[in-house]
Amino acid sequence: MTEAELRMRADARRNRRAILDAARDLFTERGDVVQIDEIAERAGVGVGTLYRHFADKKALLAAIVGSRFEAMTAVAREAEQVEDPGESFRALLLGYLETAETDAAYRLAVLGPEEPDWQEINDEKQQFGEIVERILARAIDAGHVRDDFTSADFVLITRGAMANMTQGRDWRRHVELLLEGIRAAASR
Structure with a gap:
């Protein structure tokens, strides 16, 4: 609360x-x-x-995203505790998406035509982003993820997977294909 x-x-x-x-x-x-x-x-x-x-539908969507970001931040904290940097990144990505899979309203808020008012949920978003950055840095430093991968790329992957969570689409296959593409050349 x-x-x-x-x-x-x-x-x-x-x-x-x-x-x-x-x-x-x-x-x-x-x-x-x-x-x-x-x-x-x-x-x-x-x-x-x-x-x-x-105040409006945009504020309502922001509140939905904000309440889900609390759960997403908990998932990220748990993933950060995984010792292996590659598995930590994988746990973050899959944990985030599995949480999003259970909440169609969250997916609508993130993917829909109305951009949420991020100002309303800036603290939650910042906490989540800081954890993501630490997990990514560890995975990159350990050679599990290509060195040009950024948190913006994380957003691209998660949005693509969320867009494939409808009508029986296999979002997990989508993610596995993407994980192959972002793996550092030395670990392929």
Whole structure:
């Protein structure tokens, strides 16, 4: 729970949680076409209550991403503890994607036409990014990953895999092919 949520009254926390749960469910069911009033109705709150918590759909998507980034950061911390640098990177990548696979609303927020408001979740994103950078540096230094691989490339791989998580596509095959391509020449 965020510091802001802790300062809220209990009923406000319940409303915020109900709105996020409803938005997550509706985005999962119908994608980005969901309207704010539908989310409010599913959450059992008025549109005004929704707007008191989230200025617009972009802020709502940012909150969904922010709540998932907490789980992603936990996955990254666990992967960072893996001693072998190559396995640490693999654990990070697969752990991130397995977590994303269970949350279609998160994937919509990251891949959809509405770019989340990253300012709203800057702290979570920064924590995650710092861990990713450390894991990448270890994997590169150990020769498990090519030396020109960056955190931006990590984003490309994860977005590509997430785009292949629908309609029975084999995102794991996608990732295995990409892992072959980013492996350092000496370890191929």
